[in-house]
Amino acid sequence: MDRIDAMRVFTRVTERRSFTLAAEDLGLPRSTLSDVVKQLEARLGVRLLQRTTRQIRPTLEGEAYYQRCLSILAEIEDAEAAFSGAKPKGVLRVDVQGTLARNWVLPRMPEFFQAYPDIEIRMSEGDRLVDLIREGVDCVLRVGVPQDSDMIARRLAMLEEATLASPGYIAAHGRPEVPGDLQDGHCMVGFHSSATGGVLPLLFTMDGQVSRMTLPSILSVTGADSYYAAASLGFGLIQCPRYRAEADLGSGRIVEVLPDYPPPPTPVSVLYPRNRQLSPRVRVFVDWLAAVFERRG
Numbered sequence: 001m002d003r004i005d006a007m008r009v010f011t012r013v014t015e016r017r018s019f020t021l022a023a024e025d026l027g028l029p030r031s032t033l034s035d036v037v038k039q040l041e042a043r044l045g046v047r048l049l050q051r052t053t054r055q056i057r058p059t060l061e062g063e064a065y066y067q068r069c070l071s072i073l074a075e076i077e078d079a080e081a082a083f084s085g086a087k088p089k090g091v092l093r094v095d096v097q098g099t100l101a102r103n104w105v106l107p108r109m110p111e112f113f114q115a116y117p118d119i120e121i122r123m124s125e126g127d128r129l130v131d132l133i134r135e136g137v138d139c140v141l142r143v144g145v146p147q148d149s150d151m152i153a154r155r156l157a158m159l160e161e162a163t164l165a166s167p168g169y170i171a172a173h174g175r176p177e178v179p180g181d182l183q184d185g186h187c188m189v190g191f192h193s194s195a196t197g198g199v200l201p202l203l204f205t206m207d208g209q210v211s212r213m214t215l216p217s218i219l220s221v222t223g224a225d226s227y228y229a230a231a232s233l234g235f236g237l238i239q240c241p242r243y244r245a246e247a248d249l250g251s252g253r254i255v256e257v258l259p260d261y262p263p264p265p266t267p268v269s270v271l272y273p274r275n276r277q278l279s280p281r282v283r284v285f286v287d288w289l290a291a292v293f294e295r296r297g
Helices: 003-016 019-026 030-044 060-084 098-115 167-173 179-183 224-232 242-251 280-296
Strands: 049-051 056-058 090-096 119-125 139-143 151-159 161-165 202-206 209-213 238-241 255-257 266-273
Touching: 003 019, 003 030, 003 060, 019 030, 056 060, 090 098, 090 280, 098 119, 098 139, 098 224, 098 242, 098 280, 119 280, 139 280, 151 280, 161 167, 161 202, 161 242, 167 255, 179 202, 179 209, 224 238, 224 242, 238 242, 242 255, 266 280
Parallel strands: 090 119, 090 139
Antiparallel strands: 049 056, 139 266, 151 266, 161 238, 161 255, 202 209
8 A cells, every 4th residue: 555545544544533434434454454554653653543442543643644644635636636637536425404405405416426426425414513523524514503613614505494383283372473472372392402402492583683582392302304393293383494394385284473573594504624625526515515505595
């Protein structure tokens, strides 16, 4: 294995904190990765990784070498792509919020593969915060205001939000005319934030100001699909992006309430590590996502 490939092995082991996981990512035997790192350490004359029975972590020298390897490998990828005229290739690991994936990303994915047939996408789905480096993820697509200062966030769109309830809920509790009416016998479906662990309040725009209101809830969830399903079944009010409810609003299966006091729009962003230069395959994917949301916006 040449030095460049050895760098690729070392960076993957460092990011995954595991020879086993890095071996699965690279499609190589675990023993090969272990030998490569040992040879690197022998050639450099320093210990790069601190190995314990539970975890692998870079030493100070290993962290410094890791940062240099990232820069070198990114420059090589850019140079090869520029001079060979070849399109980006390789495995791209992305993590997405599931509703966004199903409504925005997956329907347009054939266009991406037509343009970049040599890129393989491995997509995971979730709402939780992801440690991109440790989990081997290249970028994530999220709804909401990004909280992680270690990430670069590229805003793709602002999603219009709506306050929703089922017809059955309205029949049982009445239709509120102003947010203050919600204090009289209304309830909401609780949505637990992956960032704070707390239940998110309902938000209403009144006279240019945003007010927050937390109502009683007999059901709280952590997933976007369960949140919407709970509202459809009459468990309480919810607030979610309008695109999610377009079909049900048209058919009457779900009802918008307080349309004159809308929640503020919610940003959609793609995030990637601040300390890593974007590889060509990540760059084209991020640009493609931006075009997808621009066309639908």
